[in-house]
Amino acid sequence: MSKIKIIVADDHQLFREGIIALLAKNDSLDIIGEAASANELFELMDKSVPHVVLMDISMPETNGLDAIKVAKDKYPECKFIVLTMHAEGQYVVKAVRNGAFGYLIKNADENELIAAIEAVALGKKYFNSEISQLMIGNMALEGESHKKLSDREMEVLELVSEGRTTKEIADQLFVSARTVDTHRVNMMKKLSVQNTAELIKKAAHLKLI
Amino acid sequence: MSKIKIIVADDHQLFREGIIALLAKNDSLDIIGEAASANELFELMDKSVPHVVLMDISMPETNGLDAIKVAKDKYPECKFIVLTMHAEGQYVVKAVRNGAFGYLIKNADENELIAAIEAVALGKKYFNSEISQLMIGNMALEGESHKKLSDREMEVLELVSEGRTTKEIADQLFVSARTVDTHRVNMMKKLSVQNTAELIKKAAHLKLI
DNA sequence: CTAGCCCTCCGTATTTATACTGACTGAAGA
DNA sequence: TCTTCAGTCAGTATAAATACGGAGGGCTAG
Known part of the structure; x- marks a missing residue:
């Protein structure tokens, strides 16, 4: 199988560089670009569509979850993994609804990150049990939850x-x-x-x- | 000059691994340990005191800023660089008061990180202009700020x-x-x-x- | 020991918020 | 077309908050 093409989208340059340095050690992965914002990501994807995008939630302008929704429409074959420090059910739920294929907390380890990338590249979903639990907990809350404000x-x-x-x-x-x-x-x-x-x-x- | 000994303290494993992969490329730096919490950091320091600690603010149990204060008392010769995503004046001010020698936002780049480490290892302080501005802005607020609630x-x-x-x-x-x-x-x-x-x-x- | 803060309490008058019930219009969507 | 919903407005009554301006006891740190 050919290399998995990846784009890293995160507004923290040090984190991007760290992840790239980490993934560069793996020959089956090919980082084809990095983006500090949703707009930068869209520009990169217009040039070359990756197999997998590692996406942070908190970014300036458009946030990561909304960006996934937009990008999914345009490039349905591209898979998104949310890679964030937010371990909150509401984000997980929104990520899934917006079409993310995976969700990882930044305190995952290298092995899990690579496992997630490989799984997602094959079209599988990757949500570990901790994340699944968060989602379940939040879905339960939704029943009794508020409506949106106008x-x-x-x-x-x-x-x-x-x-x-x-x-x-x-x-x-x-x-x-x-x-x-x-x-x-x-x-x-x-x-x-x-x-x-x-x-x-x-x-x-x-x-x- | 011998290698600069560094410990990375951050509760996000992926970030730690990323930073380590990044710094490993530089021969003058030696990462002697990593910690996911203040307590782990203290244990490491008891075994071997590094020249520089890269410290995140948000960590479970003791937060990074408080940890600096504690560690400073015990190992005054060790220098701390706060490495965080929080670009808020109040944190910068507290970091300085607690004895941090540097403060970097996670969207700094690799060069700035290394520059900061090298400066701090030599006993210089490293606060770029963006951070200084934040601090000034916050100090100004303090004058008109609220008293504490009983x-x-x-x-x-x-x-x-x-x-x-x-x-x-x-x-x-x-x-x-x-x-x-x-x-x-x-x-x-x-x-x-x-x-x-x-x-x-x-x-x-x-x-x- | 004195200054300062915290916690407690009071009266009066006015302004606001809340409860309850109900209704019309226009726009958007099934 | 019919339904749904946001946005608008109404009356009446009670409960609550806010603006005034005090005041005494207790505790603590300079």
């Missing part, structure tokens, strides 16, 4: 979190205070909380603000 | 953020509602915010809750 609600949420009163927000958004009230109440229902304080806390933890 | 205030804050009302909190803490009120108001003053919503937001961002 754009307008996010706007109101933002202002509420900045300490504005209902009236101030109403004036600023050119709507009645009742409307702002309704938005706030609807958000509380969606996130299953009792009052504004808890709403802000939950929103902060969900990184909405 | 234990009791933290307790109240916790309950407020869980959606409890003043009266509920008062009952739970066996004090009057006025007292709870006062605590809340005092916290708002300390954090310079206008109301509870903003208080919760700020507290969440400061990772108090």
Whole structure:
């Protein structure tokens, strides 16, 4: 079998260089490029489509998970492995939904990384049991989870979190205070909380603000 | 000059292995060990004191910055370079205060890493201009920054953020509602915010809750 | 021992938030 | 077309938060 062509996408140069130095020791792997952002990755893929992309989640501009979704549409034959330090169920779930073939935490070891690359290159999925557990845990939560907030609600949420009163927000958004009230109440229902304080806390933890 | 002895402390095995593969190419550097936690680092240092330690901030148990402080006391001649993805002023400031000789973001390149190691091994400090700027920005903030919250205030804050009302909190803490009120108001003053919503937001961002 | 902080508590008045119920429009999608 | 949903608005009533401006006891570090 020919070499597995790989692109490493991560905004941390030292990590990219480290991974490349690590994989360079293996003759069956061929690193054809590296990217510090989703856009750089897209440019590289336009020139030459790799077999496998190692993708970080946290990157400037477009994040890794969204980038997978976009790239999957264009190059369905290319496989993505998420390689991140985020061991959180929500990310795993989103990665799978967006079409990732593998998910590795950065504290995996070299052997596991290579095993994952080889498995994924053959069209198999690679999720070790730790990751699978995270996903299961998160799926269970989803049942009782919140709905998404609308754009307008996010706007109101933002202002509420900045300490504005209902009236101030109403004036600023050119709507009645009742409307702002309704938005706030609807958000509380969606996130299953009792009052504004808890709403802000939950929103902060969900990184909405 | 003899080889510079280095220990890499980072809880992400892949990152450690990557860095080691990268530095192994350089003959003047000698990686004498790797650690996945502060305790592992301490054990290694007890056996053989390196010239330079590359240290991540986020590690299980003791974090990297605290670990530097502890290790500095025991081995004053050993130099620490913080190597992290956190480009935040508060971390830089704390690193400096705890005695770090260098601070690098993980998106530095190989040359900068080696330059930093060599500089630090000679007893020089290595903080590039980007990092220095972060530190300056943070120091400026400190002047106008918040005071710390008392234990009791933290307790109240916790309950407020869980959606409890003043009266509920008062009952739970066996004090009057006025007292709870006062605590809340005092916290708002300390954090310079206008109301509870903003208080919760700020507290969440400061990772108090 | 004094200054400063923490924790506690009080009154009054005003402003806000919350609960409950309900309804209209327009846009997007099944 | 019919449904769904976001966004808008309403009334009434109660609960809660916020703005004022004090005050005393306890503990600690300079």
